[in-house]
Amino acid sequence: MNKYGLLGKTLSHSYSAKIHQLLGNIEYRQRAVDETELDKLLTDREFLGYNVTIPYKQAVIPYCDSLSESAGKIGSVNTLINKNGRLHGDNTDYFGFLYMANKAGISFKGKKVAIFGSGGTSLTARTVVADEGAAVVTVVSRSGKINYKNLEKLSDYEIIINTTPVGMYPNNGRRSIDLNRFPKCEGVIDAIYNPLYTEILFQAKEKGILHTNGLSMLVAQAVKSHELFFETKLDEKVIDAVTAEIENDVTNIVLIGMPGSGKTTLAKGASQLTGRKFIDTDRMTELMAGMRIPQIFAEQGEAAFRELEAAVIREAGKGRGAVIATGGGCMKSYENYKALKQNGRIFYLERDIVKLEQCGRPLSKDINALEKLYNERKSLYETYCDERIDSNQTIEKALCQLLEKI
Numbered sequence: 001m002n003k004y005g006l007l008g009k010t011l012s013h014s015y016s017a018k019i020h021q022l023l024g025n026i027e028y029r030q031r032a033v034d035e036t037e038l039d040k041l042l043t044d045r046e047f048l049g050y051n052v053t054i055p056y057k058q059a060v061i062p063y064c065d066s067l068s069e070s071a072g073k074i075g076s077v078n079t080l081i082n083k084n085g086r087l088h089g090d091n092t093d094y095f096g097f098l099y100m101a102n103k104a105g106i107s108f109k110g111k112k113v114a115i116f117g118s119g120g121t122s123l124t125a126r127t128v129v130a131d132e133g134a135a136v137v138t139v140v141s142r143s144g145k146i147n148y149k150n151l152e153k154l155s156d157y158e159i160i161i162n163t164t165p166v167g168m169y170p171n172n173g174r175r176s177i178d179l180n181r182f183p184k185c186e187g188v189i190d191a192i193y194n195p196l197y198t199e200i201l202f203q204a205k206e207k208g209i210l211h212t213n214g215l216s217m218l219v220a221q222a223v224k225s226h227e228l229f230f231e232t233k234l235d236e237k238v239i240d241a242v243t244a245e246i247e248n249d250v251t252n253i254v255l256i257g258m259p260g261s262g263k264t265t266l267a268k269g270a271s272q273l274t275g276r277k278f279i280d281t282d283r284m285t286e287l288m289a290g291m292r293i294p295q296i297f298a299e300q301g302e303a304a305f306r307e308l309e310a311a312v313i314r315e316a317g318k319g320r321g322a323v324i325a326t327g328g329g330c331m332k333s334y335e336n337y338k339a340l341k342q343n344g345r346i347f348y349l350e351r352d353i354v355k356l357e358q359c360g361r362p363l364s365k366d367i368n369a370l371e372k373l374y375n376e377r378k379s380l381y382e383t384y385c386d387e388r389i390d391s392n393q394t395i396e397k398a399l400c401q402l403l404e405k406i
Helices: 016-022 037-043 069-076 093-105 120-131 199-206 217-229 235-248 263-274 281-289 295-299 303-316 335-341 367-384 395-405
Strands: 006-007 028-030 049-052 079-083 088-091 112-116 136-139 159-162 186-190 208-214 252-254 277-280 320-326 342-348 386-391
Touching: 006 016, 016 028, 016 217, 016 235, 049 217, 069 093, 069 120, 069 217, 079 217, 093 120, 093 186, 093 208, 093 217, 112 120, 120 136, 120 159, 186 199, 199 208, 199 335, 217 235, 252 263, 252 335, 263 277, 263 320, 263 395, 277 281, 281 295, 281 303, 281 320, 295 303, 303 320, 303 335, 335 342, 342 367, 342 395, 386 395
Parallel strands: 006 028, 006 049, 112 136, 112 159, 159 186, 186 208, 252 320, 252 342, 277 320, 342 386
Antiparallel strands: 049 079, 079 088
């Protein structure tokens, strides 16, 4: 018997099993089923508890013998509990959604709120927002009365909530919402948690708008489900602790800095000591091109190299839990920054110019060229980094400094 788990259709992106195992439920597994398998599973009821995700949050309701008040009110079930053969449906997304919003400092009271999407998470969001005293709640969907073609009607809305999968892994970088159309916006919630930063969240960050992804909601609803599974009560501090651990596990460690500052050496060392996957974007670019970087520059020029590099970075940035060594010029592109930042924590390796290695560097063959590069890029590194590492010290000391920070 698979006692506990996550019930859904496509679960490769999910962190639920890891979260529940951190909560102490070592029997929690992911259970991907299609529609034909769903009926047998819920009829046989050979399980104790399941969480439910896309696309079954409403499909499971007819199988339930009872519903909690929140599940009945919302019309969506994300938690199933088998009580002596009788199936009880609950909705812990309500608690999770409200916890996420409060944690981000986003209030709905008296606000005009636009909710994009019409699925199970949208139903939860509508209920929470209404209960919290929103002045107006409008649902935006592709075929609804308010849709993507008449968003000008919502130009004075203050809170934007995305419950659609647009921009979710593996389709990173996509968005269906442009915050420029909402000049009064003061809060953005994206229920997506992979990647940690979606395009709409980047836009909110640029505009200084309060914003959050859906990771804390995922963890909070999991904690509440765990309490229902085992008829227990956990300290609410557990939510923040587990959220921080999951975020740390899935976040890429990204090293940026001048050519010859030690990025590749440091990344390899961090990979070996932490067990994280090692990615060298320069090496990946060479493999894609079928030639070494100096040859790419010589035969195709810098523009061609940057195009190849950007394609590599887009793929590397989608990954999770890796250590990524980047090329010295990657931060010249804001799109590269976003690709690396979406799931990454960026560390700038600072090294004095006189200590930078120059051998095999096509753009820094002599000290004059190197000084020019340094002056052009230093401010970019400083702007885009989250942390700095002193790369003038020995590699061992620099590695210790990096490991202390992660």
